Amino acid sequence: MLNELLSIGKAAKLLGVSIDTLRRWDSAGRLTSVRSGPRGHRFYRQSDIDKYLQEIDGIARNWVEAIHPLEPKSDVYSQTRDIFQSRLEQFQSNLSHIASLDAVSLITAVSGEIGNNSFDHNLGNWPDIPGIYFSYAIRNRKVVLADRGQGILTTLKRVRTELTSSSEALKVAFTETVSGRYPESRGNGLKFVRSIIVNNPFSLYFQTGDAELYLKYGDNDIVIQQTKTFVRGCLAIIGFEELL
Amino acid sequence: MIIQLKKFGITLISRPSGKEAWLAFQPVLNQIQQEEKIIVDFDGVAVLTPSWADEFLTPLRKKFKEKVELFHINNPSVKATLDILKKQ
Numbered sequence: 001m002l003n004e005l006l007s008i009g010k011a012a013k014l015l016g017v018s019i020d021t022l023r024r025w026d027s028a029g030r031l032t033s034v035r036s037g038p039r040g041h042r043f044y045r046q047s048d049i050d051k052y053l054q055e056i057d058g059i060a061r062n063w064v065e066a067i068h069p070l071e072p073k074s075d076v077y078s079q080t081r082d083i084f085q086s087r088l089e090q091f092q093s094n095l096s097h098i099a100s101l102d103a104v105s106l107i108t109a110v111s112g113e114i115g116n117n118s119f120d121h122n123l124g125n126w127p128d129i130p131g132i133y134f135s136y137a138i139r140n141r142k143v144v145l146a147d148r149g150q151g152i153l154t155t156l157k158r159v160r161t162e163l164t165s166s167s168e169a170l171k172v173a174f175t176e177t178v179s180g181r182y183p184e185s186r187g188n189g190l191k192f193v194r195s196i197i198v199n200n201p202f203s204l205y206f207q208t209g210d211a212e213l214y215l216k217y218g219d220n221d222i223v224i225q226q227t228k229t230f231v232r233g234c235l236a237i238i239g240f241e242e243l244l
Numbered sequence: 245m246i247i248q249l250k251k252f253g254i255t256l257i258s259r260p261s262g263k264e265a266w267l268a269f270q271p272v273l274n275q276i277q278q279e280e281k282i283i284v285d286f287d288g289v290a291v292l293t294p295s296w297a298d299e300f301l302t303p304l305r306k307k308f309k310e311k312v313e314l315f316h317i318n319n320p321s322v323k324a325t326l327d328i329l330k331k332q
Contacts, residue, residue, distance in 0.1 A: 085257065089255050102320045106321055106324070109321035109325070189294060191328060192324060
């Protein structure tokens with residue numbers, strides 16, 4: 001059944017995006033359709049959809065970049081902190097089948113800190129869809145977390161009014177300890193994340209607004225780059241490729 | 245007295261759950277004798293983050309200062325968390 005053709009409506013449902021989005025992706029070559037029938041309607045190969053669904057970071061990115069987002073599919077959507085906690089514990093348990101207790105502890109801590117940061121800084125202030133996207137592909141050694149919150153610039157600007165860009169804010173978040181006193185935000189969580197990533201065989205991609213960074217084992221410096229795409233909130237991809 | 249952290253859970257991650265642990269433990273802490281040591285035992289904790297610790301350990305240390313002692317801190321996320329809290 002791998003080459004079964006699906007209607008655009010069915011494909012949209014499976015991917016959790018709108019039909020218009022699929023048409024745009026088709027034009028952009030992001031996920032191409034097969035034209036069939038007298039009117040040249042779009043159809044999708046089941047195998048292409050399956051492959052796309054495995055690209056968990058692609059789905060997360062689409063969601064945080066979308067102008068008219070839908071709620072993510074329920075299995076990757078943690079609307080509240082309680083749901084996130086229970087899914088994180090499930091992840092922790094799954095990961096323990098392939099990794100040492102030490103590695104499980106660190107990867108779960110990094111994921112938990114990033115995910116909870118999203119809730120800490122956006123509670124009561126979510127611009128559109130509350131909660132986070134949390135997904136993992138243990139086979140691909142990858143965890144993806146994303147939120148459509150206010151982003152680091154907005155939350156840090158409350159205590160560091162001189163900040164003007166996402167790049168500056170991202171740098172501060174990863175390098176300086178900003179007082180954790182309420183309502184000041186973004187305390188030491190991302191410094192903790194950084195220290196674990198650079199001292200272990202892990203990697204981290206992080207984007208907020210139009211600023212991104214990539215960190216890996218042994219890195220001393222934080223290098224922020226400007227992106228062409230704009231992420232509403234935050235997108236984090238944790239890699240542990242070298243774990244085994 | 246000994247506080248066994250695993251009794252609050254073994255995956256200690258969020259701020260609200262750290263805060264809840266701190267509030268729930270107040271009646272016990274209020275009964276502590278003046279010279280009594282407070283041993284925080286991390287045995288059995290699988291995952292700890294600064295968010296949780298900041299809501300429980302930070303106020304505990306602030307209140308009881310050098311009377312607080314930490315035991316079984318070998319878990320790597322516990323170590324990393326304590327290192328970060330030290331730098332605050």
